[in-house]
Amino acid sequence: MQIKYLMDENLPPIYQIQLRRKEPDLVVWAIGDPNTPAKGTLDPDILIWCEKYDFVLVTNNRSSMPVHLIDHLARGHHIPGIFQINPSMSLGETIEELVLAALASLDDEYCDRISYLPLP
Template structure:
Protein backbone atom coordinates (compact mmCIF):
# COMPACT_ATOMS: atom_id res chain seq x y z
CA UNK A 1 0.00 0.00 0.00
CA UNK A 2 1.36 3.38 -0.90
CA UNK A 3 -1.69 5.59 -0.44
CA UNK A 4 -1.32 7.98 2.49
CA UNK A 5 -4.17 9.64 4.35
CA UNK A 6 -4.17 13.17 5.71
CA UNK A 7 -7.05 13.65 8.11
CA UNK A 8 -8.61 17.06 8.57
CA UNK A 9 -8.11 18.50 12.04
CA UNK A 10 -11.87 18.18 12.65
CA UNK A 11 -11.80 14.39 12.30
CA UNK A 12 -11.54 12.76 15.74
CA UNK A 13 -8.07 11.23 16.40
CA UNK A 14 -9.82 7.88 16.97
CA UNK A 15 -10.02 7.49 13.18
CA UNK A 16 -6.23 7.62 12.86
CA UNK A 17 -5.73 5.27 15.79
CA UNK A 18 -8.14 2.68 14.41
CA UNK A 19 -6.84 2.85 10.83
CA UNK A 20 -3.24 2.34 11.95
CA UNK A 21 -4.29 -0.42 14.35
CA UNK A 22 -5.93 -2.28 11.43
CA UNK A 23 -3.18 -1.58 8.88
CA UNK A 24 0.10 -0.50 10.46
CA UNK A 25 1.83 0.08 7.11
CA UNK A 26 -0.51 2.96 6.21
CA UNK A 27 0.75 6.48 6.81
CA UNK A 28 -2.02 8.54 8.40
CA UNK A 29 -1.41 12.13 9.47
CA UNK A 30 -3.70 14.74 10.97
CA UNK A 31 -3.41 18.15 9.32
CA UNK A 32 -5.03 21.55 9.58
CA UNK A 33 -8.27 22.37 7.77
CA UNK A 34 -7.67 21.69 4.04
CA UNK A 35 -10.38 24.17 3.03
CA UNK A 36 -12.24 22.08 0.41
CA UNK A 37 -13.49 25.20 -1.42
CA UNK A 38 -9.88 26.38 -1.78
CA UNK A 39 -8.92 22.98 -3.17
CA UNK A 40 -11.81 23.07 -5.66
CA UNK A 41 -10.50 26.45 -6.86
CA UNK A 42 -7.01 24.94 -7.03
CA UNK A 43 -8.31 22.25 -9.41
CA UNK A 44 -10.19 24.81 -11.51
CA UNK A 45 -6.91 26.66 -12.04
CA UNK A 46 -5.37 23.51 -13.53
CA UNK A 47 -3.31 22.61 -10.48
CA UNK A 48 -3.19 19.20 -8.85
CA UNK A 49 -4.27 17.70 -5.53
CA UNK A 50 -3.66 14.14 -4.33
CA UNK A 51 -7.39 13.46 -3.89
CA UNK A 52 -10.00 14.15 -1.23
CA UNK A 53 -12.47 11.79 0.41
CA UNK A 54 -15.42 13.53 2.05
CA UNK A 55 -16.77 11.49 4.94
CA UNK A 56 -20.50 10.88 5.36
CA UNK A 57 -21.26 11.81 8.99
CA UNK A 58 -24.15 9.32 9.09
CA UNK A 59 -21.71 6.41 8.65
CA UNK A 60 -20.12 4.78 11.68
CA UNK A 61 -16.40 5.09 12.34
CA UNK A 62 -16.07 1.37 11.57
CA UNK A 63 -17.79 1.75 8.18
CA UNK A 64 -15.60 4.70 7.22
CA UNK A 65 -12.39 2.98 8.32
CA UNK A 66 -13.33 -0.18 6.42
CA UNK A 67 -13.96 1.90 3.29
CA UNK A 68 -10.60 3.70 3.63
CA UNK A 69 -8.77 0.39 4.09
CA UNK A 70 -10.43 -1.09 1.00
CA UNK A 71 -9.49 2.00 -1.02
CA UNK A 72 -5.87 1.89 0.19
CA UNK A 73 -5.54 -1.81 -0.57
CA UNK A 74 -7.12 -1.73 -4.02
CA UNK A 75 -5.96 1.58 -5.49
CA UNK A 76 -3.03 2.83 -7.52
CA UNK A 77 -0.89 5.65 -6.15
CA UNK A 78 -2.45 8.37 -8.31
CA UNK A 79 -5.89 6.86 -8.85
CA UNK A 80 -7.65 9.62 -6.92
CA UNK A 81 -5.42 12.51 -7.99
CA UNK A 82 -7.42 15.64 -8.77
CA UNK A 83 -10.66 14.07 -7.56
CA UNK A 84 -13.02 14.85 -4.72
CA UNK A 85 -14.99 11.72 -3.80
CA UNK A 86 -17.75 11.20 -1.27
CA UNK A 87 -17.71 8.13 0.95
CA UNK A 88 -18.95 5.51 0.78
CA UNK A 89 -17.70 4.63 -2.70
CA UNK A 90 -19.18 1.14 -2.47
Protein backbone atom coordinates (compact mmCIF):
# COMPACT_ATOMS: atom_id res chain seq x y z
CA MET A 1 0.00 0.00 0.00
CA GLN A 2 1.34 3.42 -0.92
CA ILE A 3 2.12 5.93 1.80
CA LYS A 4 -0.32 8.79 2.39
CA TYR A 5 1.07 11.95 3.96
CA LEU A 6 -0.40 14.34 6.51
CA MET A 7 1.64 17.54 6.59
CA ASP A 8 2.00 19.23 9.98
CA GLU A 9 0.38 22.64 10.22
CA ASN A 10 3.74 24.24 11.03
CA LEU A 11 5.23 23.26 7.68
CA PRO A 12 4.97 25.82 4.89
CA PRO A 13 2.23 24.92 2.35
CA ILE A 14 4.88 24.74 -0.38
CA TYR A 15 5.75 21.19 0.79
CA GLN A 16 2.23 19.97 0.05
CA ILE A 17 2.07 21.90 -3.22
CA GLN A 18 5.41 20.58 -4.49
CA LEU A 19 4.68 16.99 -3.47
CA ARG A 20 1.41 17.08 -5.39
CA ARG A 21 3.12 18.67 -8.39
CA LYS A 22 5.96 16.12 -8.40
CA GLU A 23 3.73 13.08 -7.83
CA PRO A 24 0.07 13.87 -8.62
CA ASP A 25 -1.20 10.42 -7.59
CA LEU A 26 0.28 10.74 -4.11
CA VAL A 27 -2.20 11.49 -1.32
CA VAL A 28 -0.89 14.58 0.49
CA TRP A 29 -3.15 16.33 2.98
CA ALA A 30 -2.33 19.04 5.49
CA ILE A 31 -3.71 19.66 8.95
CA GLY A 32 -6.60 22.05 8.48
CA ASP A 33 -7.64 20.60 5.10
CA PRO A 34 -11.17 19.17 4.85
CA ASN A 35 -11.50 15.80 6.64
CA THR A 36 -8.24 16.27 8.58
CA PRO A 37 -7.63 17.47 12.14
CA ALA A 38 -8.27 21.18 12.59
CA LYS A 39 -5.37 23.57 12.99
CA GLY A 40 -4.49 23.75 16.67
CA THR A 41 -5.28 20.07 17.30
CA LEU A 42 -2.98 18.65 19.96
CA ASP A 43 -0.20 16.33 18.78
CA PRO A 44 -1.52 13.23 20.63
CA ASP A 45 -4.85 13.62 18.82
CA ILE A 46 -3.06 14.01 15.49
CA LEU A 47 -1.24 10.72 16.08
CA ILE A 48 -4.57 9.00 16.80
CA TRP A 49 -5.99 10.45 13.57
CA CYS A 50 -2.96 9.24 11.59
CA GLU A 51 -3.38 5.77 13.06
CA LYS A 52 -7.11 5.67 12.29
CA TYR A 53 -6.76 6.87 8.69
CA ASP A 54 -3.34 5.30 7.92
CA PHE A 55 -1.38 8.50 7.22
CA VAL A 56 2.33 9.14 7.80
CA LEU A 57 2.85 12.45 9.59
CA VAL A 58 5.45 14.82 8.11
CA THR A 59 6.63 17.31 10.72
CA ASN A 60 9.40 19.62 11.82
CA ASN A 61 8.57 19.10 15.52
CA ARG A 62 11.83 17.72 16.89
CA SER A 63 11.22 18.61 20.53
CA SER A 64 7.91 17.14 21.66
CA MET A 65 7.02 14.61 18.95
CA PRO A 66 9.34 11.87 20.29
CA VAL A 67 7.64 12.15 23.69
CA HIS A 68 4.18 12.04 22.10
CA LEU A 69 5.12 8.96 20.08
CA ILE A 70 6.40 7.14 23.17
CA ASP A 71 3.15 7.92 25.00
CA HIS A 72 1.09 6.88 21.96
CA LEU A 73 2.83 3.51 21.73
CA ALA A 74 2.68 2.97 25.51
CA ARG A 75 -1.12 3.24 25.29
CA GLY A 76 -1.16 0.34 22.82
CA HIS A 77 -1.60 2.50 19.74
CA HIS A 78 0.34 2.38 16.50
CA ILE A 79 1.14 4.82 13.70
CA PRO A 80 2.18 4.27 10.07
CA GLY A 81 5.18 6.52 10.71
CA ILE A 82 6.48 10.01 11.30
CA PHE A 83 8.93 11.72 8.96
CA GLN A 84 11.01 14.46 10.51
CA ILE A 85 12.02 17.24 8.11
CA ASN A 86 15.72 18.14 8.13
CA PRO A 87 16.16 21.93 8.15
CA SER A 88 19.53 21.53 6.38
CA MET A 89 17.92 19.94 3.32
CA SER A 90 16.57 22.03 0.47
CA LEU A 91 12.90 21.91 -0.44
CA GLY A 92 13.76 19.92 -3.57
CA GLU A 93 15.82 17.37 -1.65
CA THR A 94 13.03 16.94 0.89
CA ILE A 95 10.40 16.45 -1.81
CA GLU A 96 12.59 13.85 -3.55
CA GLU A 97 13.04 11.93 -0.28
CA LEU A 98 9.31 11.94 0.46
CA VAL A 99 8.41 10.81 -3.07
CA LEU A 100 11.01 8.03 -2.96
CA ALA A 101 9.71 6.84 0.42
CA ALA A 102 6.13 6.83 -0.83
CA LEU A 103 6.90 4.92 -4.01
CA ALA A 104 9.62 2.51 -2.91
CA SER A 105 9.00 1.63 0.73
CA LEU A 106 7.85 -1.71 2.04
CA ASP A 107 4.55 -2.09 3.89
CA ASP A 108 4.95 -0.99 7.52
CA GLU A 109 8.59 0.01 6.91
CA TYR A 110 8.19 3.18 8.98
CA CYS A 111 5.56 1.90 11.40
CA ASP A 112 5.75 3.08 15.02
CA ARG A 113 8.87 5.21 14.63
CA ILE A 114 10.22 8.60 13.69
CA SER A 115 12.36 8.58 10.56
CA TYR A 116 14.68 11.51 10.04
CA LEU A 117 15.31 12.85 6.55
CA PRO A 118 17.36 12.07 4.59
CA LEU A 119 16.42 8.41 4.89
CA PRO A 120 19.26 5.89 5.09
